[in-house]
Amino acid sequence: xxxxxxxxxxxxxxxxxxxxxxxxxxxxxxxxxxxxxxxxxxxxxxxxxxxxxxxxxxxxxxxxxxxxxxxxxxxxxxxxxxxxxxxxxxxxxxxxxxxxxxxxxxxxxxxxxxxxxxxxxxxxxxxxxxxxxxxxxxxxxxxxxxxxxxxxxxxxxxxxxxxxxxxxxxxxxxxxxxxxxxxxxxxxxxxxxxxxxxxxxxxxxxxxxxxxxxxxxxxxxxxxxxxxxxxxxxxxxxxxxxxxxxxxxxxxxxxxxxxxxxxxxxxxxxxxxxxxxxxxxxxxxxxxxxxxxxxxxxxxxxxxxxxxxxxxx
Amino acid sequence: xxxxxxxxxxxxxxxxxxxxxxxxxxxxxxxxxxxxxxxxxxxxxxxxxxxxxxxxxxxxxxxxxxxxxxxxxxxxxxxxxxxxxxxxxxxxxxxxxxxxxxxxxxxxxxxxxxxxxxxxxxxxxxxxxxxxxxxxxxxxxxxxxxxxxxxxxxxxxxxxxxxxxxxxxxxxxxxxxxxxxxxxxxxxxxxxxxxxxxxxxxxxxxxxxxxxxxxxxxxxxxxxxxxxxxxxxxxxxxxxxxxxxxxxxxxxxxxxxxxxxxxxxxxxxxxxxxx
Numbered sequence: 137x138x139x140x141x142x143x144x145x146x147x148x149x150x151x152x153x154x155x156x157x158x159x160x161x162x163x164x165x166x167x168x169x170x171x172x173x174x175x176x177x178x179x180x181x182x183x184x185x186x187x188x189x190x191x192x193x194x195x196x197x198x199x200x201x202x203x204x205x206x207x208x209x210x211x212x213x214x215x216x217x218x219x220x221x222x223x224x225x226x227x228x229x230x231x232x233x234x235x236x237x238x239x240x241x242x243x244x245x246x247x248x249x250x251x252x253x254x255x256x257x258x259x260x261x262x263x264x265x266x267x268x269x270x271x272x273x274x275x276x277x278x279x280x281x282x283x284x285x286x287x288x289x290x291x292x293x294x295x296x297x298x299x300x301x302x303x304x305x306x307x308x309x310x311x312x313x314x315x316x317x318x319x320x321x322x323x324x325x326x327x328x329x330x331x332x333x334x335x336x337x338x339x340x341x342x343x344x345x346x347x348x349x350x351x352x353x354x355x356x357x358x359x360x361x362x363x364x365x366x367x368x369x370x371x372x373x374x375x376x377x378x379x380x381x382x383x384x385x386x387x388x389x390x391x392x393x394x395x396x397x398x399x400x401x402x403x404x405x406x407x408x409x410x411x412x413x414x415x416x417x418x419x420x421x422x423x424x425x426x427x428x429x430x431x432x433x434x435x436x437x438x439x440x441x442x443x444x445x446x447x448x449x
Numbered sequence: 450x451x452x453x454x455x456x457x458x459x460x461x462x463x464x465x466x467x468x469x470x471x472x473x474x475x476x477x478x479x480x481x482x483x484x485x486x487x488x489x490x491x492x493x494x495x496x497x498x499x500x501x502x503x504x505x506x507x508x509x510x511x512x513x514x515x516x517x518x519x520x521x522x523x524x525x526x527x528x529x530x531x532x533x534x535x536x537x538x539x540x541x542x543x544x545x546x547x548x549x550x551x552x553x554x555x556x557x558x559x560x561x562x563x564x565x566x567x568x569x570x571x572x573x574x575x576x577x578x579x580x581x582x583x584x585x586x587x588x589x590x591x592x593x594x595x596x597x598x599x600x601x602x603x604x605x606x607x608x609x610x611x612x613x614x615x616x617x618x619x620x621x622x623x624x625x626x627x628x629x630x631x632x633x634x635x636x637x638x639x640x641x642x643x644x645x646x647x648x649x650x651x652x653x654x655x656x657x658x659x660x661x662x663x664x665x666x667x668x669x670x671x672x673x674x675x676x677x678x679x680x681x682x683x684x685x686x687x688x689x690x691x692x693x694x695x696x697x698x699x700x701x702x703x704x705x706x707x708x709x710x711x712x713x714x715x716x717x718x719x720x721x722x723x724x
Contacts, residue, residue, distance in 0.1 A: 192613070194575070196575075198610065199582065234565075
């Protein structure tokens with residue numbers, strides 16, 4: 137089967153144009169990364185609703201707060217290397233506390249930004265944003281779901297953090313109507329182990345499921361694109377059905393999706409949880425596939441963890 | 450011409466009442482920031498009782514002028530002013546900083562008339578820029594005012610915002626700096642020297658005005674000049690005194706964040722309102 141690759145930021149830039157067309161309240165704020173992330177396309181089409189504030193992330197968030205306070209729906213976009221890292225205070229105090237309708241979309245998240253190295257490989261953002269009250273945290277798996285989730289976020293009142301990765305990724309969703317904010321999506325049914333993933337690791341989870349089926353392990357695959365509020369109901373149901381969970385994310389294993397899933401099952405239906413992610417270390421320069429292999433963000437690691445859980449029952 | 454229509458007597462009366470509220474509410478709360486509240490009284494009075502287009506009965510009126518208190522620790526002066534203007538009952542002021550009150554230690558969105566939750570310093574001017582940009586996009590003629598502390602100029606974000614406002618030609622934005630010369634640890638010129646303040650803002654392409662922040666005529670005249678300036682934001686450097694109106698508080702950094710006791714306040718307020 138031919139694997140179709142598509143870029144999340146292309147999908148984001150395209151859906152922004154559509155949202156800008158259908159709702160004049162949509163404005164875009166950027167910080168000198170607009171050409172790279174392609175939000176400049178919005179600026180070309182709607183110059184009076186596009187504000188480039190230069191390399192000033194704190195100011196960008198404060199301005200977004202002011203725009204939202206006057207009824208706009210600001211999409212604030214730059215690299216995940218700087219958001220929320222350089223502006224957590226502004227996000228917390230000026231956006232989340234007053235529950236403003238600001239959509240923060242960060243691109244180039246995680247290790248797969250590649251050769252830029254550790255300074256630009258943000259692996260803490262999901263955990264940091266999860267810890268902020270009122271914040272929604274979304275990590276889409278592919279281009280079609282990015283498009284859909286961004287559009288839904290635009291129509292849902294309140295602050296959002298949406299995290300995209302840089303590489304083009306295999307398309308998982310045929311029709312974007314398959315995803316719904318707050319609802320984890322069962323991509324494949326299974327009975328022996330549940331694999332809960334988000335972002336580019338969903339595709340790795342799908343590949344792991346194939347490898348596992350060859351050795352007689354039936355894995356259920358869940359795309360938990362909404363990391364917060366977590367769809368605990370679905371996660372618990374999968375835990376009850378399979379008795380063991382593996383989580384997979386392009387983030388530090390501390391505080392992200394793995395943390396959220398472990399918290400959810402621990403409170404209501406404890407099962408063993410094995411977390412796949414960056415193991416509390418900084419990254420380095422390298423091509424994205426090399427980095428994923430070196431830091432254990434692969435279908436192979438997911439397969440190994442799932443098999444280990446099943447074997448030790 | 451303009452001067453004759455300024456109701457100085459009424460403004461003076463409001464200022465005296467607001468000073469009394471500030472002292473009473475901070476004493477009742479046993480904590481809070483009286484110094485930087487007292488220094489900003491005439492600025493807020495000039496805005497809320499003379500210059501700004503606003504309606505306490507319609508705090509969400511889309512065409513209202515907006516006031517952003519970036520130096521959020523001066524919440525007592527904002528709450529007292531809003532109460533005197535009719536946004537909330539003055540009897541509520543004594544609930545400042547108490548559990549279950551909407552009058553938080555720093556202002557937030559629960560209080561009608563509060564436009565922005567200031568508190569973490571450095572953000573307010575950015576937020577005011579966002580509001581002013583929205584006004585330009587919507588072709589509305591409301592104005593946005595942001596009150597900054599002088600200590601707040603230590604924050605990098607203040608200068609990010611200072612660079613951005615002239616880029617967007619925000620002549621609907623006026624920043625006011627409460628230049629009382631004192632920050633929490635001591636004199637601003639000792640903690641982090643910031644002079645020449647006016648030249649800094651000029652260098653960032655702002656229209657810069659300097660006034661005595663306790664002189665209603667000067668403050669209002671500057672606000673009018675700001676309104677008449679085209680294509681550039683204005684900053685008004687208002688020279689003030691921290692703790693203004695209470696002799697033992699004036700120029701004493703200790704009263705940045707310390708409440709006076711109730712007995713002292715009772716005597717002070719009596720004298721103040723008699724004057």
